[in-house]
Amino acid sequence: MSTQTAKAGTAKSDTTKSDTTKPRLKTSAMIASIAGADQRTRSAPFGHALVELAKKRPEIVGLTADLGKYTDLHIFAQAYPERFYQMGMAEQVLMAAAGGMAREGCIPFATTYAVFAARRAYDFICLSIAEENLPVKIVCALPGLTTGYGPSHQATEDLAIFRGMPNLTIVDPCDAIDIEQAVPTIADHPGPVYMRLLRGQVPVVLDEYDYRFELGKAKLLRDGGEVLIISSGLMTMRALEAAKRLERDRIGVAVLHSPTIKPLDTETILREAGRGGRLVVVAENHSVIGGLGEAVAGTLLRAGVTPPFRQIALPDAFLDAGALPTLHDRYGISTEQVVAQIKGWL
Amino acid sequence: MVSERQGGSATPQADGGNRLTAELARRAYNIRRHALRMGEVQGQGYVAQALGFADVLAVLYFQALRYNPADPHWEERDRCLLSIGHYAIALYAALIEAGVLPETEIESYGSDDSRLPMSGMASYTPGMEISGGSLGQGLPIAVGVCLGLKRKASRSFVYNLLSDGELNEGSTWEAAQSASHWQLDNLIAVVDVNNQQADGPSSQVMSFEPLEARWQSFGWHVARVDGNDLAALSEAFDSARNLQEPKPRVIICDTRMGRGVPFLEGREKAHFIRVDPDEWALALEQLRLEA
Ligand SMILES: Cc1ncc(C[n+]2csc(CCOP(=O)(O)OP(=O)(O)O)c2C)c(N)n1
Ligand SMILES: [Mg+2]
Numbered sequence: 001m002s003t004q005t006a007k008a009g010t011a012k013s014d015t016t017k018s019d020t021t022k023p024r025l026k027t028s029a030m031i032a033s034i035a036g037a038d039q040r041t042r043s044a045p046f047g048h049a050l051v052e053l054a055k056k057r058p059e060i061v062g063l064t065a066d067l068g069k070y071t072d073l074h075i076f077a078q079a080y081p082e083r084f085y086q087m088g089m090a091e092q093v094l095m096a097a098a099g100g101m102a103r104e105g106c107i108p109f110a111t112t113y114a115v116f117a118a119r120r121a122y123d124f125i126c127l128s129i130a131e132e133n134l135p136v137k138i139v140c141a142l143p144g145l146t147t148g149y150g151p152s153h154q155a156t157e158d159l160a161i162f163r164g165m166p167n168l169t170i171v172d173p174c175d176a177i178d179i180e181q182a183v184p185t186i187a188d189h190p191g192p193v194y195m196r197l198l199r200g201q202v203p204v205v206l207d208e209y210d211y212r213f214e215l216g217k218a219k220l221l222r223d224g225g226e227v228l229i230i231s232s233g234l235m236t237m238r239a240l241e242a243a244k245r246l247e248r249d250r251i252g253v254a255v256l257h258s259p260t261i262k263p264l265d266t267e268t269i270l271r272e273a274g275r276g277g278r279l280v281v282v283a284e285n286h287s288v289i290g291g292l293g294e295a296v297a298g299t300l301l302r303a304g305v306t307p308p309f310r311q312i313a314l315p316d317a318f319l320d321a322g323a324l325p326t327l328h329d330r331y332g333i334s335t336e337q338v339v340a341q342i343k344g345w346l
Numbered sequence: 347m348v349s350e351r352q353g354g355s356a357t358p359q360a361d362g363g364n365r366l367t368a369e370l371a372r373r374a375y376n377i378r379r380h381a382l383r384m385g386e387v388q389g390q391g392y393v394a395q396a397l398g399f400a401d402v403l404a405v406l407y408f409q410a411l412r413y414n415p416a417d418p419h420w421e422e423r424d425r426c427l428l429s430i431g432h433y434a435i436a437l438y439a440a441l442i443e444a445g446v447l448p449e450t451e452i453e454s455y456g457s458d459d460s461r462l463p464m465s466g467m468a469s470y471t472p473g474m475e476i477s478g479g480s481l482g483q484g485l486p487i488a489v490g491v492c493l494g495l496k497r498k499a500s501r502s503f504v505y506n507l508l509s510d511g512e513l514n515e516g517s518t519w520e521a522a523q524s525a526s527h528w529q530l531d532n533l534i535a536v537v538d539v540n541n542q543q544a545d546g547p548s549s550q551v552m553s554f555e556p557l558e559a560r561w562q563s564f565g566w567h568v569a570r571v572d573g574n575d576l577a578a579l580s581e582a583f584d585s586a587r588n589l590q591e592p593k594p595r596v597i598i599c600d601t602r603m604g605r606g607v608p609f610l611e612g613r614e615k616a617h618f619i620r621v622d623p624d625e626w627a628l629a630l631e632q633l634r635l636e637a
Contacts (some may be wrong), residue, residue: 026456027464028388031618066544066551074545086545088514089481090551116479149465150478152431233570321463321470 007095025323027148034146034234035326041201042176043225046139047075049183050109054080057187061101063079063087063110071111071141072199091121097129098136107135107187114140114155116163122220125192130167133191143172143196144285145314145331150321156314160290162194163262168257169215171195171291172233172285176202177296178259180214189215196233198341204226205237211257224252227342228272228307231283232258232292233330235312235333239283242338254278261292273307274299280307283325285333288313310345311336351444353412353424353503353587363577366409369611370576373443374404375637376608380439382633384455384462386626391456391464394603394619397437398540401439401574402599406505409481412584415445418472424503427476427492427636429484429512430538434466437507439472446473482515484508485535489521492530492594503587506535511543514552519564525594526565533594535566538573540601541548544617561596573599 004266034046035041053062054076065088073153077084091112098108117125117140129136147153162170169189173179179202186193209221221236222243230240236257243253256264256272267317273280273296282293293311300306314331328334332341381396407413414420415552428437438455441447448460454460456519461470465479476487488506494504512518525533552558561568567589571578579599586595604610607629613619620627 024454024459025460026388027456028390031390064545066514068545070544075381086551089511089543090514090516090552092516109615149479150463150467150477152465152467153475197585320459321465322458327460 002300014232014270024035024108025326027321027323029323031147034198034314035201035203039203042204043201044072044075044199045176045202046183046197046199050076051079053184053187057107058105059105059108060137060187061085061108062093063098063101063108065089065091065112065116067112067141068237070113071139071197072197073109073111076109090163091116092124095124095136095138096128099132099134102129102134102136103115107137109137109139109140111121111141111197113153114158115153117194118155121334122161125244125296126165130165130285133167133230135190136192137186138194139193139197141197141199142192145319145333146234146285146324147196148310148322148324148327151318154319155289157194157286157290159292163295166189167315168195168262171215171259172261173198173213173259174233174236174257175203177211178208178213178219179182182259185213185215198234203237205240213259216260216263218258218268219262220268221255221257222253223340224254226251226255226278226346227253227281228278229253229281229283230256230258230269230273230292232261233285235285238333238335238338241335241340246342247337249343251342253342258292261295264295264299269296269299270303274305276307278344279310281310281312281342281345283312283333283338286313287316289316310341312341349494350414350420351412352403353410366580367576368461370401370404370408370580371637373408374400374553374576375606375633377403377436378445379438379630380442382453382626382629383452384435384438385621387453387455387457388464390616390620392432392435392477393510393621394615395433395538395540395542396439396605397610398574398601398603398605399433399436399538400439401576401579402538402601403581404534405576405583407440409580410587411505412502413444413446418446421490422500422502423434423522425475427468427491427506427602428474429476429478429481429487429510431465431467431477431479431481431506434464434474435476438471441471441473444473447471453481455471460584470475479507481512482517485492485518485521485525488533488535488619489524489530491529492525492533495532502532504533506533508535510537510539510548510554511551515556517631522561522564522566524610529592530594531592532588533587535594535596537596537598538589538599538601538611540603542603542615542617547615557598559620560599560627565593567591567593567595568598568599570594570600574605606636608636
């Protein structure tokens with residue numbers, strides 16, 4: 001097996017000359033949403049789904065570390081002020097206190113940005129929540145490369161970090177529909193869950209397909225003879241767009257959406273990858289190290305299933321600051337780059 | 347070329363204070379102007395913080411801090427650590443006014459391949475000492491820089507600019523404890539208390555008073571001032587520098603977001619504000635009239 005990733009970005013030092021032909025894109029332009037201009041969207045699907053669920057589940061509480069507005073939890077806070085806990089910008093307390101509430105019968109939904117949960121609060125999640133298998137649902141905005149603020153805010157290795165934590169279930173939904181269906185499902189799950197969140201105006205994509213979110217299940221969204229893309233999160237959106245474009249060039253692309261990163265649906269993955277004759281591409285909004293790509297690679301290799309295999313993932317590097325469309329292009333996860341990489345491999 | 351700026355004290359003469367304050371006011375005005383022009387590039391952002399913090403930065407860069415605009419890595423400089431990455435707009439404005447950055451880069455703020463990213467990082471910008479943005483790391487880093495400087499018998503001071511939001515983080519208080527344990531008399535923390543965080547007023551997000559007593563109980567020398575009063579700031583920075591006790595020092599600055607532009611100051615407070623395209627010219631005009 002070989003792996004391949006996008007080229008690294010341009011050097012920071014010699015790129016200050018302004019390009020006079022076209023205006024430079026701005027970092028803040030897509031600050032509240034990853035949606036493209038032509039995409040259908042729904043507003044704050046996580047917040048609304050949680051409010052809906054909380055009507056029937058009085059044990060649900062919401063906690064945040066000064067990021068209620070930026071994780072759509074403010075919708076829940078407005079609907080259930082007496083069930084909302086503002087913990088201040090203190091991610092370690094957020095997680096350990098959520099664990100404490102869970103001990104006493106609550107089902108806490110704790111929100112912050114993915115970087116701060118994964119990096120700063122890791123030890124607290126590990127011991128105060130996961131080791132005792134407590135039902136805390138950690139829901140985090142800005143997963144992978146979904147902000148142009150640079151390494152302080154880009155959670156390019158959150159899956160790698162969290163995959164190493166025993167007992168933790170990991171979910172990476174694709175769109176508003178996925179999120180809405182995942183919320184009640186992860187609440188029902190008896191243990192801790194980490195869910196990557198798209199917030200604000202969230203694209204609606206999966207209603208075009210015969211799809212239902214099931215925890216632990218990968219779903220084949222479309223079939224195709226030449227390429228099988230296995231993807232999660234927003235890269236499923238990109239994979240579906242890429243598949244449509246490649247179809248025009250008579251390249252058949254199947255898309256297997258695997259929103260549960262852990263435990264991985266190895267049965268479905270082995271079945272689809274084992275069909276033979278197809279290039280297997282894993283596409284993820286995450287570092288090439290330790291995410292869905294390596295999880296799938298290990299699954300295949302352990303089972304002796306060895307199709308041609310490629311990864312579309314972010315490079316193992318601290319990524320640039322800038323506008324998201326620029327960065328997605330630069331690091332190979334825009335639809336155009338997905339199409340180009342796949343064509344290059346065929 | 348501007349030569350090395352020796353940091354230190356306000357002029358002791360009777361009328362010198364007024365002259366200094368007038369000079370600082372001119373600098374603060376320019377810092378606000380640069381910040382507004384950067385804000386306009388994005389059309390939104392952390393403009394109100396920059397306006398609120400401009401007076402503190404004027405005193406810092408034009409009275410307190412020792413640096414060489416031509417050589418941001420000059421070994422004998424005072425270190426100015428911005429942990430609040432999103433306040434980069436304010437620091438860039440000060441660095442432009444100080445001659446460390448050229449004014450022409452204003453138009454590139456927060457744009458692709460700029461040296462002035464939305465969140466401040468050391469690898470991008472001359473004069474930006476650390477990569478901030480993961481809040482609560484500035485004061486711990488400052489502790490280490492102070493220890494490192496002491497090992498070199500350096501006389502440089504270390505300033506850490508932090509926000510009231512960062513007072514929520516345990517790491518800030520772990521560092522506060524460490525700084526007094528190590529008797530870091532070369533450390534000056536500057537806290538911008540603008541009573542604002544991402545989710546709302548800081549006092550509601552996580553109550554933080556009594557702030558002076560909290561820092562004092564951690565073994566710090568504390569001054570609390572109106573962060574938009576140049577004379578008061580000037581004196582507080584002098585005292586912090588000249589204090590003879592072997593203690594770290596903190597200057598708590600109560601600031602008003604949007605200060606200097608009445609319609610922004612009067613607007614509903616928010617962490618991230620949007621300003622309409624036609625309002626930027628009005629903001630610059632109001633700033634000029636207020637000055
Ligand atoms: C460790 C960490 N947690 C959360 C955030 C997200 N965040 C960015 S700014 C901010 C508010 C912090 O308060 P403050 O700096 O006082 O905000 P301001 O005065 O600028 O509104 C938050 C929660 C962060 N950058 N770092
Ligand atoms: Mg604040």
